[in-house]
Amino acid sequence: MSNDNSNKVNFWTTVPGIIAGIAALLTAVTGLVTAWNTIQSSSKTPSSTSENQQPLTTESHKLILKSGNDKSDGSFNVPANLQQGFEVQNSGNRPLKIDLTAKGKWLYAPGTPLNPPEGLPSQKSGQENYRLPQAAQGSLIIRREDNTYEYVGKEGEISLTPQERVSFTINDTRDEKSYLDNQGEIKVFWSCDNCTSKNN
Structure with a gap:
C-alpha cells in the first residue's frame, strides 16, 4: 500500500504529471475568463439599449x-x-x-x-x-x-x-x-x- 501511495505522489513530479497539472490550470483559467466576459457583456446590455433608444426620443418630436x-x-x-x-x-x-x-x-x-x-x-x-x-x-x-x-x-x-x-x-x-x-x-x-x- 505504501508503494502505491508513493507512486501516486511521484506522478506529479514527472514530466507527464507536470504537463497534466498545467493543462488543468489552463482549463480552469480559461473557464474563469469566459465566465467573466459573459457577466461583463450581459451587464453592458441595458446601457447599450438605452443609448439606442435616444434617437427614438428625437424622432418622436x-x-x-x-x-x-x-x-x-x-x-x-x-x-x-x-x-x-x-x-x-x-x-x-x-x-x-x-x-x-x-x-x-x-x-x-x-x-x-x-x-x-x-x-x-x-x-x-x-x-x-x-x-x-x-x-x-x-x-x-x-x-x-x-x-x-x-x-x-x-x-x-x-x-x-x-x-x-x-x-x-x-x-x-x-x-x-x-x-x-x-x-x-x-x-x-x-x-x-x-x-x-x-x-x-
Whole structure:
C-alpha cells in the first residue's frame, strides 16, 4: 500500500504529471475568463439599449409628410419646454397645405396661469424680446428655416414647399433659458389633402 501511495505522489513530479497539472490550470483559467466576459457583456446590455433608444426620443418630436393621393391626418404634441420645438417636414417634391387645430393648455412663465394655444388675452403683444412680438405671449407659433416666425394659435393653415421644415413652439422670449420653466403641452391635430405621413 505504501508503494502505491508513493507512486501516486511521484506522478506529479514527472514530466507527464507536470504537463497534466498545467493543462488543468489552463482549463480552469480559461473557464474563469469566459465566465467573466459573459457577466461583463450581459451587464453592458441595458446601457447599450438605452443609448439606442435616444434617437427614438428625437424622432418622436418629428413628423415627416410627403405628397400622395389620399387625405391624411393625425396629431402630435408640442411640449412647452421643448426649445427646438416639434418639427414637421415636407419630404416630397410638391407643396403641401396643412390644416391645423390646436387644443390644450401650457404655461410659459412662472406666476402666469395656464393658457390656451392662442396665448393669454390679458398679455399684450408687442414685447420685442419675444420670438413673435406681434402675437400674444404663450401662443402657438412656428419657426421657419430662415428663423422667421408665424402665428398658428388654436387653428390655422400652413404651407410647406418641397423639403421644407418648420418647428412648432411656444411664443416665449428669445433667451435660450426661457424654456426651462415652461410646463404643459399643446396637442395639434393636422390634416392635408394629397399627402401621406411616414409616422402613421
